[in-house]
Amino acid sequence: MLKGKSIPPERWLYTAPLRLRALFRRRQLDQDLDEELRSHLEEQTQGYIELGLSAEDAHYAALRDFGNLELAKQNCRDARRVLWVQNLIEDLHFGLRTLRKAPAFTAVAMLTLALGIGANTAIFSVINTVLLRPLPYAQPERLVFLSESAPDIPVMFLSLANFADWQSMNTVFENMGGYRRVSATLAGQGSEPQRLVLGQVTSGLFPTLGVEPVLGHAFTPEEDKPDTAPVVLLSDTLWARQFGRDPNVLGKQLRLDGTWYTVTGVIRNDLLPLYWRQIDAFTSLGRLENAIGGEAHRTHHLGVYAYARLKPGITLEQARADMLSISQRLAQRHPQTNAGQGAVVQPLLQKVVGEVSRPLAMLMGAVALVLLIACANVASLLISRAIVRRREIAIRSALGAGTARLVGQLLCESTLLALAGGALGLLAAYCVTPVLARRAIAIVPRIEDISIDRSVLIFTFAVSLAIGIVFGVVPALAIYRRNPTEAFQETGGAPRSGFLPTCLRSMLATAELAMALVLLVGAGLTIKSLFLVLQTDSGMQTNGVLTGVLNLPGTKYKTHAEVDSFMRRLMQKIAPLPGVTAAGFETPQLIGGSQGTFRVEGRPQPQQGRETYAEFSSLTPGTLEALGVKLFAGRFFQWKDDAEAPRVCIIDDALAEQYWPGENAIGKRIATEVPVTPTWWRVAGVVHHLTTDGAAPHQLVEIFFPYSQFPDGHGRLIIQSQQGRASPLPEVIQVIHSLDPDLPLYDVRTLSDLMEDNVATRRLLVVLLSVFAALALLLAMPGVYGVIAYMVTARTREIGVRLALGAKRRDILRLVLAQLLPVIVGGAGLGILACLALRRSLGILLFHVSAADPWTIAGSASLLIAVALAACWIPLRKAMTIDPVRVLHRE
């Protein structure tokens, strides 16, 4: 009746101090209790004495009246309702004491868990930073990334005319902004000219992101118009570098590519998407309307992408439906240019991190496996300990400790262990993540913001706690038996192994081996894939090839003739430099960088939307020679292939094979839509297909044009230097400056470095997966070792007796193997099955190799078995060298 509902909530005001008193003044309360009961007994005794009993009789009478004194005391103490806290504290103390008493066990278990938890914390903190944290903009979930698509191209640049139509026709976006990245030369004001990264943006871009300038104002819609005065927004890095953060910078003038721009604002670039952070300044994209926008340029997809902000309440699907209908209307209106083209709407976060989410998920899976192996190991260790401690536990049970209390104690111990391991792991992750971030900074977006934040702490704590609880229950199960007397009946020496613990440990070891095999196969496959990617014939000789970017500003080099004549003079000066064996200039980038449609003479015109695409690039004579490209037929370009000469092209063997298999392609004609529709080119040469990324999924065929017949001011200088000589770079830069003192050569890198960028992600993945696989193998070894070592120890006597009775060593070997083989074979078999089950998700990250590659699986399984056998070597030897005389003597 006193219980429950009717008690007012302010009861806590009364009882909380009582609970605290019960916890912290326990000794005082116990003394009080003793004194209270003693005084009761004394009064009672006094009463009996007054009735005429002797003092002794009176005392016993009083005690009889009272009943069980100790029980009453216990019940009074229980009334304080803090017993569980006291028990917990006692158990924790006890746990700490027992762990301290077994330092080797504690150290091994803690380090094992620290490895597992540390690896998980590190990878989770990467995932947390890269995938889980929202983008740093207001309501980032409403931001989307817009691009165009064509039948064979899933994502391509926007044409400015289409962008303008999307902007006026859509009903789903609140704001929309287009942008592209170019480079420009900042004329030196009394200093060297600088190359700037320039962001060309429309006025809608900053409002879309919700980014405000720290100084001045962002672009206005007026500044989007073609004929307005040129204005520029500085990034705060350029503001600091060029103007020393001068607050009066607004209105100052800046000369970019020969045009004067007025500074109207400053933007903090750390607020911008990662790959924009190198941007030094922003100018208006809309001003270029006449050059790259409008109907005349609807087919030109020149480096522009767009961001948009969904109206509140509009879903991604609604936005996609709206854009689909707009694309269809545009296709009807402009069938020549827009047939088959679509709009791609992606959530911005997905766009930013899309490429890395799969590898990261794979890594998380890998470290989860490592952790599971670590846990299995610790569980196995805890079981061994529990068996050793069975007698101690039986004694405590016989003395009245309840099952709950005993299990509680084991749980406390394992939780302490797991939390300590977790803390160590956290420390390890704290040390490792910056290193990881530094290695991954160029390939994983947002990773530079990596930190161990609250989510990571919660993750690590939760994982550790879960491990502690789950793996505290396992040994409790292993020692569970109804009758504690059994434990007393065991003779000295090693305790007999019960069926359950042995079986559990074998199962754990089997699972460990299986998981280790999955990781080994995963690492093996990615290594093989990387190896094959690196083996892919790039078609180039990368040794000793230097490259650098040149960008002739259009304001200074206005016509194609001017660009061509500059390049001609430059190349004629570079070629004879000492140490240079061949040199050329390629535009727009190394191998293509611009794609376009083509058709072949004598073949039916492809249907609308079914055009064939190729990578286009223009090359000066000497470029293919400098790259060491193999010529299969015809000739390389020569300076006589100039603007007036008949148009010629060089194609790759893939294109030749596709259209003229077994025929001579030389002299055949190909039409492109650039520079004008149609332009016919006669094939002058066939070269080896070139590739900078051996893993690129589907590669377009390549068509090269003579530089003079299709020139462009922006491209890469390629110089093959003579082996064993000093780099000719200083002379090259001197030559460039002798022709144009305002022209910087930038992004100077060797060809191998340039190609390395494309495999960097894969290389990092290989390194990490290999580390995790090695860790898994290392952690799985003690698991197998433990099973056999324990079995040998437990059966030493039996083996001794068998030997004494005439068993051969061979029989003993058979005995041990009977226990060992099922574990190893089972582990390998289960592991192979798991690999086959996982092959679909593994396959996504592989190139040139099947996820079920039999060689990799067989190799990994052999390695695993060899390592497992090696791990069992010591106990196996021990079993084989047991001396029956000594064993029997000990009995």
Next chain:
Amino acid sequence: MSKPEDLVQGTLDLLLLKIVALEPLNGFAISRRLKQVSGDVLQVSDGSLYPALHKLQEAGLIEAEWKSSENNRRAKYYSLTRLGRRQLERETANWGRLSGAISRVVKLKEA
């Protein structure tokens, strides 16, 4: 309705509250008072009296103070708290209703 032990326990709690409400008493005096009042009907051993008192105290319904007893011994005196007084009122009312109902049921004559 609760189980019989709960009924007895609840009744014991109610009795203890009532006894302490009249004047602060020590454990021995409470025990004596309990026996006087209820005779042998409620067989409450001292061994279960003290845990009951401690339970009430930990629930904040009674509080204790060390004082000198009549024969100059230090003893722990229990008295009712504000919370306990409210509880007593509520429980007394409950008890009145319950016992009234029960006695009415028990007194029903067979038809």
